[in-house]
Amino acid sequence: MAKQNDRGFLQASDRQPLLFDWIFSVDHKRIGLLYLYSVGAFFLAGVALGVLLRLELIAPGPTIATAQTYNALFTLHGVVMIFLFIIPGIPGAFGNLMLPLQIGARDVAFPRLNLLSWWLYILGAFMALTSLFSGGGPPDTGWTFYVPFSSETPTNVSLALLAVFIIGFSSILTGVNFVTTIHRLRAPGMHWGRLPLFVWSLYATAWVQILATPVLGITMVLLMVERLIGLGLFDPGRGGDPILYQHLFWIYSHPAVYIMILPAMGVVSEIIPVFARKPTFGYKAIAASSVAIAAAGSLVWGHHMFVSGMSDTAILVFSLLTFLVAIPSAVKVFNWVATLYRGSISLEPPMLFALAFVFLFSIGGLTGLILGSAATDVHVHDTHFVVGHFHYVMFGGTGFAFFAALHYWLPKVFGRMYNMKAATIAWAIIFVGFNLLYFPMMLVGLHGMPRRYYDYLPQFQQLNVIATAGSWVLAAGLLLMFVNLYRGMRRGAAAGSNPWQAATLEWVLTSPPPAESFSQPPQVTHGPYDLQQAGKP
Amino acid sequence: MTMQRDATAARLGMWLFLFSELLLFGGLFLLYAVYLARYPADFVAGGRQLDLLLGTGNTILLITSSLTVALALSALQQGRRRLCLGLLCATVLASLLFLVNKGVEWQAKFDHGLFPGGARLEETAPGQKVFFGLYFVTTGLHGLHVLIGAALLLWILGLVGSGRVTEQDPVMLENGALYWHLVDLIWIFIFPLYYLLL
Numbered sequence: 010m011a012k013q014n015d016r017g018f019l020q021a022s023d024r025q026p027l028l029f030d031w032i033f034s035v036d037h038k039r040i041g042l043l044y045l046y047s048v049g050a051f052f053l054a055g056v057a058l059g060v061l062l063r064l065e066l067i068a069p070g071p072t073i074a075t076a077q078t079y080n081a082l083f084t085l086h087g088v089v090m091i092f093l094f095i096i097p098g099i100p101g102a103f104g105n106l107m108l109p110l111q112i113g114a115r116d117v118a119f120p121r122l123n124l125l126s127w128w129l130y131i132l133g134a135f136m137a138l139t140s141l142f143s144g145g146g147p148p149d150t151g152w153t154f155y156v157p158f159s160s161e162t163p164t165n166v167s168l169a170l171l172a173v174f175i176i177g178f179s180s181i182l183t184g185v186n187f188v189t190t191i192h193r194l195r196a197p198g199m200h201w202g203r204l205p206l207f208v209w210s211l212y213a214t215a216w217v218q219i220l221a222t223p224v225l226g227i228t229m230v231l232l233m234v235e236r237l238i239g240l241g242l243f244d245p246g247r248g249g250d251p252i253l254y255q256h257l258f259w260i261y262s263h264p265a266v267y268i269m270i271l272p273a274m275g276v277v278s279e280i281i282p283v284f285a286r287k288p289t290f291g292y293k294a295i296a297a298s299s300v301a302i303a304a305a306g307s308l309v310w311g312h313h314m315f316v317s318g319m320s321d322t323a324i325l326v327f328s329l330l331t332f333l334v335a336i337p338s339a340v341k342v343f344n345w346v347a348t349l350y351r352g353s354i355s356l357e358p359p360m361l362f363a364l365a366f367v368f369l370f371s372i373g374g375l376t377g378l379i380l381g382s383a384a385t386d387v388h389v390h391d392t393h394f395v396v397g398h399f400h401y402v403m404f405g406g407t408g409f410a411f412f413a414a415l416h417y418w419l420p421k422v423f424g425r426m427y428n429m430k431a432a433t434i435a436w437a438i439i440f441v442g443f444n445l446l447y448f449p450m451m452l453v454g455l456h457g458m459p460r461r462y463y464d465y466l467p468q469f470q471q472l473n474v475i476a477t478a479g480s481w482v483l484a485a486g487l488l489l490m491f492v493n494l495y496r497g498m499r500r501g502a503a504a505g506s507n508p509w510q511a512a513t514l515e516w517v518l519t520s521p522p523p524a525e526s527f528s529q530p531p532q533v534t535h536g537p538y539d540l541q542q543a544g545k546p
Numbered sequence: 547m548t549m550q551r552d553a554t555a556a557r558l559g560m561w562l563f564l565f566s567e568l569l570l571f572g573g574l575f576l577l578y579a580v581y582l583a584r585y586p587a588d589f590v591a592g593g594r595q596l597d598l599l600l601g602t603g604n605t606i607l608l609i610t611s612s613l614t615v616a617l618a619l620s621a622l623q624q625g626r627r628r629l630c631l632g633l634l635c636a637t638v639l640a641s642l643l644f645l646v647n648k649g650v651e652w653q654a655k656f657d658h659g660l661f662p663g664g665a666r667l668e669e670t671a672p673g674q675k676v677f678f679g680l681y682f683v684t685t686g687l688h689g690l691h692v693l694i695g696a697a698l699l700l701w702i703l704g705l706v707g708s709g710r711v712t713e714q715d716p717v718m719l720e721n722g723a724l725y726w727h728l729v730d731l732i733w734i735f736i737f738p739l740y741y742l743l744l
Contacts (some may be wrong), residue, residue: 118555185562193555223566227573231683240662240679241672242577248588248672249679253580257573 017424017521035120038522041106042422043127048102051093051134053491056484058086063446063480066473069465079463080149081164085141087152088169092176093134095407096265099272100183100218101130103414104211106422108187110515110522111205113196113531113546118189126182133176140168151461153262156243156254160235167236174229177222180268184218187211196514196546198533205513205537206289209296210275213303217264217271221307225261228254252317259310267306269403270370271299273410274341277363280417281345283511284360285352288538291344298337305334315386324383331381338374342367358432359509362413365440369405373398376451391461394454400447412439415494420504424520427497435493438486445479512536512543553717560721564728567691571732574684578739581676588673592681593744595660600651601741604644605733611640612730615699615723622706625713634703637726641696648689652682681740688732695729698722 018038020026031039062082065074074082105123109116117123141147144165150158159166191204191212204212232254234240241247243254282289289295311319311327345367354360376398379385389395420426449472454460458469465473507516514531515522531546582589618633659666660678667678702722705711711718 118552119559122559181563181566185559185566188562189555189559192558193552219562219566220569223568223570224573227570227687230687231573231577234683238662240683241675242679242683246672247679248581248585248674248676250580250584253577257576260573 017519018524019521021524035124036524037105037109037116037120037123040123040127041102044097044101044105047131048094048098051089055086055090055094056487058082060480060484062086063477065463067477069467069470074463076463077149081147083461084148084151088137091152092173095269095403096180097130098411099276099414100211100214103418104187104272107418107515108190108208108211109526110518111208111513112191112194112199113514113527113533114190114194115526115528117186118193119186122182123186126179129175129179133172133179136168136172136175140165140172144168153258154232156251159232160243167233170229170233174226177226180218181222184215187215196530196533203533203536206278206295207275210271210299213299214268214271217268217303221261221264224257228257255314255317259313263310263313264307267302269407271302273407276410276414277345277366280359280363280413281348282538283509284357285349285354286540287348287352288540290347294340295344298340301337302334309334312381315383316390328381328383335374335378342371358429358436359413359417361433361436362409362416366406366409366413369401369409373401373405376401389454391459392454393450393458393460396460397447397451397454405443412490419494419498420508421515421520423498424504425498425501426504426508427493427501431489431493435486435490438489439483442479442483442486446476446483449476507544510543512538512540514546517544517546556717556721560724564724567728578680585673585676588671589677590744592674592677593740596741597651597654598741600647601737604647605737607640607644608730608733611637612727615726619716619719619723622713622716622719627706630706631703634699638696638699641692644692645689648685684736688736691729695726698725
């Protein structure tokens with residue numbers, strides 16, 4: 010490689026790139042990094058809000074916030090974390106960075122559309138933030154925007170809905186782009202049986218993005234129109250039915266949790282074989298289960314509504330379908346464990362996060378079955394048990410996979426290595442803090458503490474204090490992890506092109522990858538997990 | 547970028563996007579189905595008050611415009627650029643006439659107080675309120691798509707005129723025509739559901 014290309018796409022020409030060279034770049038790697046920085050910033054904002062929520066709950070009664078402020082805080086925490094971090098997080102950042110590299114392409118199929126996706130995302134984020142300081146004050150409905158409250162409350166819900174609509178549009182465009190890219194731009198020899206499992210998971214995710222997000226779009230539009238002129242489509246006083254809102258909302262928002270978790274599973278499927286030094290066990294089963302989850306996950310939305318007054322038949326059907334989704338999820342977990350079996354496991358930071366994912370996601374998945382059986386759901390519905398379960402899946406799952414991806418791929422992106430010891434310590438602190446924070450939530454929920462209240466009965470205090478202390482431990486661990494990554498990417502030792510001896514295509518390129526990625530498509534000669542072939546296309 | 551010359555990819559991307567548009571309207575058709583099952587009599591009463599003549603006129607306009615846009619594509623592929631431009635103009639004209647018709651129809655409803663909050667609608671049964679709520683939001687969203695489609699075709703017309711969409715590289719026009727067919731297709735469902743069957 011020529012000298013001026015040492016920094017690869019980070020500095021494609023002789024001069025130092027300016028802001029405009031980044032925010033108007035159509036290079037998938039730069040767009041990926043734009044996403045990474047933006048979702049990272051919103052993640053930190055969401056964490057700060059979460060810590061404030063926990064601080065309020067350290068003692069019964071008003072501690073640091075009034076009821077109204079608390080409502081705004083948890084709404085904001087939810088909207089920021091769901092729509093600005095988890096949904097765009099792994100596909101937007103690592104999908105854009107790695108998808109073209111992993112299939113040996115020069116870029117995604119529609120580079121300019123890709124840039125538009127990021128801009129729409131930023132526009133939506135900006136509007137969501139504006140909704141806090143304008144109109145009738147910050148939205149206080151929770152991220153689910155349930156009617157009738159959301160159509161009545163004087164707070165600035167309409168702008169937040171528009172923001173969600175626009176972010177949804179951005180998500181659809183990313184999905185269209187990825188499906189087209191995977192169909193059209195695979196390098197010669199990269200047939201479907203050689204696609205890395207991360208690409209398979211992005212493929213399944215992209216279909217869900219295309220097919221489910223529009224339903225959220227129309228739901229948000231209807232709610233906006235409802236607030237503007239009062240059509241009455243969800244207003245029982247005018248013949249409408251509020252339950253239908255919940256159906257429409259969850260027709261998107263349940264598949265959306267698979268938009269959140271599938272790419273995370275893809276990341277873990279990449280990492281485990283590399284650090285167990287074994288080809289992945291059941292490649293086809295893992296790939297197929299991604300598609301199966303995407304398909305079956307589209308039919309289970311009703312399990313959010315067991316106590317909403319839906320018919321018993323519907324409850325039975327949705328409960329059954331919910332149990333069916335557990336099958337492909339378990340297929341993945343068993344295959345990961347089988348990959349580990351008799352592997353030569355090295356516990357480096359990406360692997361630690363990936364293993365934590367498997368452990369925490371299993372807890373999250375099994376507690377999900379408690380919620381999926383109609384009888385037990387009646388007991389724990391709308392309690393802190395749901396909050397605990399959800400965070401085990403979303404944070405313990407997607408969040409940890411995101412951290413795993415950071416530790417796995419950032420050395421590729423920046424060509425530098427972070428401090429392994431600090432990363433391991435950060436992982437341990439995060440893991441302990443996480444369980445301290447969310448396990449007591451599930452316990453206190455089983456005892457009957459409802460979610461979304463700023464106040465609680467005194468007998469719940471002990472578990473709440475533990476959870477709040479856990480939030481501090483978790484925040485400290487996150488701080489250490491981010492500082493370590495930042496320092497590593499600025500000043501760390503050179504990582505080399507393939508620090509983990511992985512066999513997927515992105516590791517064939519120099520680190521950081523050159524601006525044009527694969528300017529000539531490589532001839533692919535082996536599968537993604539033929540680890541003896543590491544470093545060859 | 548060289549990859550943007552991949553016409554198959556461009557068509558595939560457009561089809562995927564059209565799926566998402568279908569599902570956007572899918573939410574509205576779902577509401578229609580549920581509320582029709584709940585308020586069949588009110589829906590019939592509401593449907594009777596829609597102007598069948600204007601609805602039929604608009605259907606003819608849209609189907610014709612779908613034909614002209616398809617012919618425009620054929621004309622371009624045969625290298626008959628002037629004919630293509632003329633047919634695209636006809637398509638855009640038809641879409642504008644559609645919107646004028648729709649405006650006349652809406653205005654008549656407003657004049658009769660048949661709108662959310664309007665005097666006459668407020669007196670009717672809940673089922674009719676829902677019917678007209680759905681009618682306005684569905685035809686409104688469809689009208690917005692007509693407007694977007696017309697603007698898109700107008701822009702492509704400019705590209706054909708300036709020689710950037712050509713016989714060799716017609717994929718932009720193909721995709722514009724696909725979008726226009728979708729707008730047409732959705733109307734083909736709206737028209738019987740609201741005007742004919744009830």
